[in-house]
Amino acid sequence: MLGSVRRFIWRVVRRGRLDREMSDEFAHHIELRADDLVRAGLAEDDALRRARLEFGNVTAAQESAREAWGTQWIDRLRQDCRYALRTLRRNPGFASIAILSLGLGIGAVTAVFSVINALDFRPLPFKSADQLVWLAEVTPLGHDICSHCPFPTSGPTLHDWVAQSTSFSAVGAVSSGSFGWEHGDVTESLTAERATPGFFAMLGAYPTFGRGFVAADTVRGALPVAVVSYEFWEARLGGDPRFIGTQLTGRGGTRYTIVGVLPRGFRFRDDAAIWTPLQATGTGSRNDRLLTAVARLKPGRTLAQSNSELEAITRLIAGESPSDFRGWTVQVGTLRSLLTAPVGKGRFVLFAITVLVLIIALLNVAGLLLGRAVGREQEMAMRTALGAGRSSLFRQMLVEGACIGVTGGALGVWLAVWAVRAAPHWIALDAAGIAVSVDQRVLLFALVISLAVGTAAALLPALKIGSLDLNDALRRHVQNFSQQVARTSNVLIALQVAVALAVVTAAGILSRDFLEWRYFDLGYRPDSLYFTFVSGTGERAKDPAAWRLVAEGVRERIAAIPGIGSATLEYRNASHPTVVHPAEGTAQLSASQIPAVKGVDPTYFTTFGTPVLAGRNFGTTDGPGSASVAIVNRAAARAFWPGGSALGKRIFVGDSISNGELLIVVGVVEDAERGELEERHWPMVYRPMQQTKLYHAAAGLYVRCADCGNGALLAAERAVRESTGRSATPFKSVIDALDTQVVGRQSSAVILDAFAVFGLLLAAMGVYGSVAYAASRRVREIGIRVALGAPRRTVVQVVARRGLIVAGIGVGIGIVSALLLARVMRLLVVATSPMNGWILAGAALLMLCVAGVAAILPAIRATAGDVLIALRAD
Amino acid sequence: MTDRKSVLPGTLDLLILRAVSLGRLHGYGVLLRVMQITRNELQIEQGALYPALYRLERQGLLAAEWGTSDNNRRAKFYQLTPDGRRRLQEESDMWRAMVRVMSAALHARPGEA
Numbered sequence: 001m002l003g004s005v006r007r008f009i010w011r012v013v014r015r016g017r018l019d020r021e022m023s024d025e026f027a028h029h030i031e032l033r034a035d036d037l038v039r040a041g042l043a044e045d046d047a048l049r050r051a052r053l054e055f056g057n058v059t060a061a062q063e064s065a066r067e068a069w070g071t072q073w074i075d076r077l078r079q080d081c082r083y084a085l086r087t088l089r090r091n092p093g094f095a096s097i098a099i100l101s102l103g104l105g106i107g108a109v110t111a112v113f114s115v116i117n118a119l120d121f122r123p124l125p126f127k128s129a130d131q132l133v134w135l136a137e138v139t140p141l142g143h144d145i146c147s148h149c150p151f152p153t154s155g156p157t158l159h160d161w162v163a164q165s166t167s168f169s170a171v172g173a174v175s176s177g178s179f180g181w182e183h184g185d186v187t188e189s190l191t192a193e194r195a196t197p198g199f200f201a202m203l204g205a206y207p208t209f210g211r212g213f214v215a216a217d218t219v220r221g222a223l224p225v226a227v228v229s230y231e232f233w234e235a236r237l238g239g240d241p242r243f244i245g246t247q248l249t250g251r252g253g254t255r256y257t258i259v260g261v262l263p264r265g266f267r268f269r270d271d272a273a274i275w276t277p278l279q280a281t282g283t284g285s286r287n288d289r290l291l292t293a294v295a296r297l298k299p300g301r302t303l304a305q306s307n308s309e310l311e312a313i314t315r316l317i318a319g320e321s322p323s324d325f326r327g328w329t330v331q332v333g334t335l336r337s338l339l340t341a342p343v344g345k346g347r348f349v350l351f352a353i354t355v356l357v358l359i360i361a362l363l364n365v366a367g368l369l370l371g372r373a374v375g376r377e378q379e380m381a382m383r384t385a386l387g388a389g390r391s392s393l394f395r396q397m398l399v400e401g402a403c404i405g406v407t408g409g410a411l412g413v414w415l416a417v418w419a420v421r422a423a424p425h426w427i428a429l430d431a432a433g434i435a436v437s438v439d440q441r442v443l444l445f446a447l448v449i450s451l452a453v454g455t456a457a458a459l460l461p462a463l464k465i466g467s468l469d470l471n472d473a474l475r476r477h478v479q480n481f482s483q484q485v486a487r488t489s490n491v492l493i494a495l496q497v498a499v500a501l502a503v504v505t506a507a508g509i510l511s512r513d514f515l516e517w518r519y520f521d522l523g524y525r526p527d528s529l530y531f532t533f534v535s536g537t538g539e540r541a542k543d544p545a546a547w548r549l550v551a552e553g554v555r556e557r558i559a560a561i562p563g564i565g566s567a568t569l570e571y572r573n574a575s576h577p578t579v580v581h582p583a584e585g586t587a588q589l590s591a592s593q594i595p596a597v598k599g600v601d602p603t604y605f606t607t608f609g610t611p612v613l614a615g616r617n618f619g620t621t622d623g624p625g626s627a628s629v630a631i632v633n634r635a636a637a638r639a640f641w642p643g644g645s646a647l648g649k650r651i652f653v654g655d656s657i658s659n660g661e662l663l664i665v666v667g668v669v670e671d672a673e674r675g676e677l678e679e680r681h682w683p684m685v686y687r688p689m690q691q692t693k694l695y696h697a698a699a700g701l702y703v704r705c706a707d708c709g710n711g712a713l714l715a716a717e718r719a720v721r722e723s724t725g726r727s728a729t730p731f732k733s734v735i736d737a738l739d740t741q742v743v744g745r746q747s748s749a750v751i752l753d754a755f756a757v758f759g760l761l762l763a764a765m766g767v768y769g770s771v772a773y774a775a776s777r778r779v780r781e782i783g784i785r786v787a788l789g790a791p792r793r794t795v796v797q798v799v800a801r802r803g804l805i806v807a808g809i810g811v812g813i814g815i816v817s818a819l820l821l822a823r824v825m826r827l828l829v830v831a832t833s834p835m836n837g838w839i840l841a842g843a844a845l846l847m848l849c850v851a852g853v854a855a856i857l858p859a860i861r862a863t864a865g866d867v868l869i870a871l872r873a874d
Numbered sequence: 875m876t877d878r879k880s881v882l883p884g885t886l887d888l889l890i891l892r893a894v895s896l897g898r899l900h901g902y903g904v905l906l907r908v909m910q911i912t913r914n915e916l917q918i919e920q921g922a923l924y925p926a927l928y929r930l931e932r933q934g935l936l937a938a939e940w941g942t943s944d945n946n947r948r949a950k951f952y953q954l955t956p957d958g959r960r961r962l963q964e965e966s967d968m969w970r971a972m973v974r975v976m977s978a979a980l981h982a983r984p985g986e987a
Contacts, residue, residue, distance in 0.1 A: 021940075025901055025924065025950050032902040032945070033920075054920050061921035065928050 015074070022065055030055055080399035087400060088407075094372060095404070098365045101762055102408030102453060105361035107415030108354040108755060110438075110446045114420050115347050117445070118436040119340045125265070125434070127204020128296075132335035133303065135161060135171070135293040135310060140327020150331055150338070152289045154324075157317060159282040161293070164313045167306035168295040172199035175290050179226075179274045180251030180729065189729050190232075191270055194278035200227075202296050203268070210244040210260030217259075218279035225277060226256040230264040232273035248274070251727065265435075269339055286317070286324040294335060307332045339434060349510060353752060356503045357759040358453060363496045364766035365404060365457040367489060369397075371773045373461040374485050380465055397462035398455050405454015406447070413438065413446045460488060489770045490806045496770075497810025497847045498817055500763030501840060505818035507756030508839040510749075523672025525609035528565075528705040530713060530731040534720050535698040547697035548689070554723045555601070558703060561719065563712030568607040570700040571599035571692055580685060582640040583650035583662050595636045595683035597653060599692030605631075605669055607704050615647045615667030622688040629688065630663035634671045636683030651685060663687065703731070760843055764850045767810075771803040771854035782862040792863040796856060803855025804848060811844045886918070886926050888969065891954065891962040894936060900949040901927060927952060935961050 030051045037047035055061075066075070088095040123129050136150035137157070152175070153161075162171045172195065179192035197213040200206065208230060217225050226248060228237065237243045237258075247255040256276065269292075280291060297306060310330050318325035380393055417438050464485055534554055551569055559567040580595050602618040605611075613634065622629050630651055637646035646665045654660025669686070703716060713731045720728035778799060785795050818840055893899065893907040905923055908916070930936040935958035943949035954962065 021950065022924070024948070028900070028943070028947060028949050029902045029905075029920065031947075032943075035945070056919050056921035058921065061924055064922075064925040067925065 019062075019066075022062060026055070026058060026061070076395075077399065080396055081403055083396065084400035084403040088403065091372075094368060097765075098368055098404050098457075099408045099411060101361040101364045101765075102358075102405055102450070102457075103411030103415065104758060105354070105358035105762075106405075106409050106412030106446060106450055106453065107419070108412075108758075109351070109358050109449060110412050110416035110442060111419040112347060112351045112354050113445050114416060114438050114442045115436050116351060117439070117442050118434050119347065120336070121441065122434075122439070124336060124339065126335070129335065131297045131299075132203070133168075133295050133297055133306065134333045134335050134338035135295055136331050136333060136338075137289060137314075138329040138331050150333060150341070152292045154286045154289050155280045155284050155291060156282050156286050157314070158280045158291055158293050160317055161310060161313060162280070165306070165309055167297060167301045167309050169298045170198060170202040171293060171295040172196045172202050173278060173280050173291040173293045174199060174268065175278055175292065176270060176272070178729070179276070180727065181274070182249040182251065182253070182727075190273040192274045192276065193268065193270070193272040194276050196278050196280055199294070200262070202294070205263055205266045207260035208263050209241045210258070212260055213275075213277040217277040224250075224254055224256045225259045227260040227262060227275040228258055229262050229266065229271075229273050229275075231271075233261045236273075286321055292338070294338075295332075303332055303334070349506075350752065350755075353503060353507055353510075353755050356499055356506075357755050357762070358449075360496055360499050360503070360759050360762045360766070362453050362457050363492050363499070364762050364769075365401075365454075366460050367492045367496070367766050367770040369401065369458055369461040370464065370485055370489055370492065371770065373397075373465055376465075393465055394462050397458050397465060401454040401456070401458020401462075402451050403454065404457070405450040405452070408454070409446050409450025412450070413443065416442070416446070460492075464488060486774050489774055493767050493770045493806050493851070494810035494813060496763045496766045497807055497851075498814035500760050500847065501811065501814030501843055502817050502821050503759040504756045504843040505840050506821055507752045507759075509822060510752050523610055523670045526734045528708070529608070529702060529734040530705065530708070531700060531702045531734060531737075532717070532720070532728045532731045533698060534569075534701050534724055534728060535726055543697075545694075548694060550697075550724060551699050552601075552689075554720055555701065557719045557723060558701070558716045559603075561712050561715045563705065563707045563709070564716065565704040565706035566603050566607045567701065567703040567716075568603045569601050569689060570604065570702060571689060571694060572596075572700065580651065580653050583652045595632070595639075595685045597685045597687060599689045599694070600686050601689045604686070607702055608672060609704075610672040611670050613668045613670060614645070615665070617667060618686075618688045623690045628661055628663045628691055629666045631667040631669055631686040632665055633669050633684040633686075636685060637665075637668050639683050653685065653687075701728075702734075760846065764846065767807060767847060768850050768854040771806070771851050772858060775799055775803060775855045775858040779858060779862040782859060786863055795863055796859045799859035800852055800855045803851045807848050807851030811847055814847075815840065815844060885969075886922070887930060888962070888965045889916075890923070890926055890930060891935065891958055891965070894952050895954050895959065895962055898951050898953040900943055900951050904952065930958070934958075 030048070033051035033054065034044070034047040037050055038044055042050060124132070126132060134150065135153065135158075137153045139149050139151045153173075158171070158173055165171075174196075175194045177192050177194065179190040181188045181190050195213065197215050197218060200212040206212070207227065210227070212227060213225070216222060233239060233243065241261075243258055244260065245257065247257050249255050256274075262275070278291070295306075297303070307330075310332055314325075314330045318328070383393065384390070420436055420438055534551060555567050555569050558564060580597060600618070602620060602622070605617055612631075615631070618629070618631065630653075632640070632646055632651070640646065640651070641649055646668050649665050651663045651665060652660055653663055663685070671684075701720070703713075705712065717728045717730060720726075782795055782799065785798075786792060889908050889912070890904055893904050893911060896907065899907060901924060904927065905918065905920055908918060927936065927938075931938050931952070935955060936952045937955050938950050938952050940948060941951050
């Protein structure tokens with residue numbers, strides 16, 4: 001099989017040489033025959049003529065010889081291509097519209113596919129990456145962060161996994177955080193990771209200079225060491241290998257000796273500039289799940305085997321400390337699933353949308369080709385008369401389509417290359433740490449798509465041409481044919497309208513989802529709002545009550561700094577694991593309805609600018625001695641007491657330590673969640689800081705600036721350092737934080753909208769073209785009607801009605817499919833935004849208008865002008 | 875010359891295989907050999923010889939190589955491959971069987987059946 005393929009390719013490649021050899025052979029034959037004839041007594045001239053005569057038709061022999069090689073279809077294809085390209089060049093208008101439509105469509109699909117290719121198909125940039133797995137614990141239902149989601153594990157649990165499992169040749173762990181780099185007078189917060197010794201080697205990443213971590217780096221009392229990324233080393237340390245052995249000062253004055261520089265481009269999930277050693281000890285709480293465990297499967301071991309092994313080990317551990325594992329399970333997943341998780345599933349949605357847009361482009365080109373087919377029936381008839389078989393006409397049409405497709409595909413690839421270069425800034429790809437590029441697989445994909453789309457667009461017209469009775473066509477009896485074509489074209493119009501409406505609906509839902517924070521009220525004013533974290537030293541962490549006073553002192557000092565309008569503290573996770581439900585009633589809460597609990601002080605809502613919708617704000621009287629109160633957000637009020645008032649109702653809040661307490665709801669505030677956009681509608685319960693049990697000596701500090709120009713924020717940072725004894729991370733603007741979070745979403749939304757508008761425009765173009773063409777084919781009929789005395793208005797109405805009915809059917813199908821699609825999407829994507837009826841209605845109206853105008857214009861032209869001209873029209 | 879019979883469809887390949895089985899030949903040589911073994915009784919369109927040769931070559935029944943002919947000119951020589959020899963055997967057997975059946979059928983008289 002392979003041999004015959006090779007021989008075939010050989011024959012194709014060497015066709016020219018084979019041809020020459022064949023001529024040679026024929027010439028030799030004729031020569032020898034002539035010699036024989038001369039020997040038999042003929043004159044030389046006569047002999048040669050006679051030999052040629054006996055040989056017969058040389059060209060025919062060559063033709064059938066080539067047929068015998070089985071390579072002739074290549075020549076035929078080349079011929080067809082040449083003919084198709086000539087035809088396209090002769091119709092630059094048609095060609096450019098068709099190529100542009102397909103090019104943009106293919107470009108969009110290819111660009112999105114290159115993202116999918118990089119994230120889902122291409123091997124990860126690690127040594128034997130298919131053996132790398134992710135050992136995760138899986139959150140219980142109703143976990144604060146996510147239900148049934150893979151989650152990091154704890155040191156002791158990882159320790160047991162390593163000790164008892166046999167599936168893995170290596171196990172390592174990382175834990176992300178930040179590194180406060182103190183240089184000069186500033187503390188710069190760097191993205192940092194901690195990694196166990198052997199982690200880099202497991203991934204096959206060996207430091208370019210120096211060394212990675214060794215076990216000795218993690219023992220108690222070892223000299224603090226760090227490894228830096230190549231990019232950080234180059235940009236911030238001057239790219240000098242002599243930096244190995246020098247020291248970086250971290251938060252609190254710890255000095256880290258740089259022992260190595262990682263290879264260029266090495267990334268693991270985030271863009272960590274600095275790595276410090278991590279020891280996964282067997283001590284500590286199994287509930288402190290902070291370690292992301294990665295392992296390498298032994299050769300021959302499967303994911304399923306390691307999964308069941310890990311499950312068995314964990315069942316034993318859970319049996320010993322059941323309180324740490326309530327509802328938790330374990331899972332071994334591919335490393336790919338770990339890395340691509342933060343990017344979300346948006347790429348598949350985007351892909352689906354681009355495919356729909358490409359389908360619109362395809363229908364567009366099909367409509368154009370169909371219209372042209374009617375104009376070409378004479379050409380086709382002529383070619384048939386000259387001996388072209390029906391199959392060769394069919395082939396010719398398909399080749400023409402494929403040529404359009406491939407030319408459009410080339411344009412599309414060019415666009416995709418450009419888009420992919422800009423893409424990392426657009427979509428939140430950075431989160432996965434995987435580079436996206438147009439590689440061979442993407443090119444192959446683009447080629448296949450181009451050929452498929454081009455041929456598919458030509459298929460319908462080609463079938464129509466095939467059904468054409470060519471004798472009739474030659475005699476110009478084409479009325480019948482053009483009627484058939486009109487019917488087909490109507491189907492195309494309806495389809496196009498329907499797909500366009502579906503695209504617009506889907507994109508509308510999704511992009512509003514992406515853009516939510518832009519279009520909707522955030523629930524607070526993010527401008528001139530800055531945040532940092534304050535935390536106590538180790539001793540204070542043991543005494544949260546004392547820490548509470550320190551934190552409140554910091555807040556008061558900062559609020560008094562000139563230029564700062566107000567300052568407030570926020571204690572997140574004021575109850576964990578969270579057990580929160582209304583005290584009365586039996587409302588069944590779904591996982592997404594279990595609220596988070598935050599401790600805040602009375603200035604919280606005023607600092608954020610979050611409106612209190614009902615009841616009151618917290619006051620200074622809500623102290624440790626007074627009644628336990630709570631404020632809920634709108635989402636919580638709706639979830640707990642649908643249809644009723646929340647004020648005066650009671651909430652049960654419990655945690656793993658206490659028996660829980662009942663809180664009286666005194667106020668309802670607007671939904672407002674900073675940062676995590678997914679949490680915007682998350683139910684929230686706020687408690688006064690003074691009544692909140694603190695687990696850690698740490699809190700978020702927010703300030704609203706009145707006029708922070710004159711160093712007010714620096715003064716605030718100084719105040720934090722002086723009061724807590726620990727330097728604060730520099731204040732960050734909430735707007736900036738929002739921007740980095742939403743920039744990806746925002747551009748995804750813009751891309752989606754662009755696709756939708758593009759799809760709509762394509763469809764409008766296609767519908768206009770097809771309807772106008774159909775109407776113009778009826779000019780003669782209009783002429784007859786007018787000549788027979790029909791009022792012009794009635795004629796125009798009749799013609800316009802046809803166009804509108806077709807478009808209307810499309811709109812009907814489109815609306816129904818859009819509604820179905822919206823329903824499906826709500827199941828697949830967490831689309832919180834409702835479907836926007838106006839967008840759909842607007843798009844539908846646009847389609848009808850385009851169809852109407854397209855139908856009416858030729859009719860008006862026909863009835864307004866000389867009836868005789870209309871009558872003479874074809 | 876005029877009463878020469880044209881080749882039965884499908885028999886040209888068999889004739890070529892037979893001709894080549896007697897030794898390495900170039901295209902014209904194949905023609906001469908076929909004329910010789912058919913005692914010049916068949917009319918072969920010379921041009922049609924070559925597509926048949928190429929087809930047999932592609933099927934792997936003939937092997938071709940370039941060499942020098944008697945008149946000291948570069949020429950393509952054909953010879954039988956093991957596959958070709960096997961095919962020639964099969965086809966010859968089939969042909970003989972067919973001839974037996976056909977001639978028996980054509981000689982049959984009403985009384986003999």
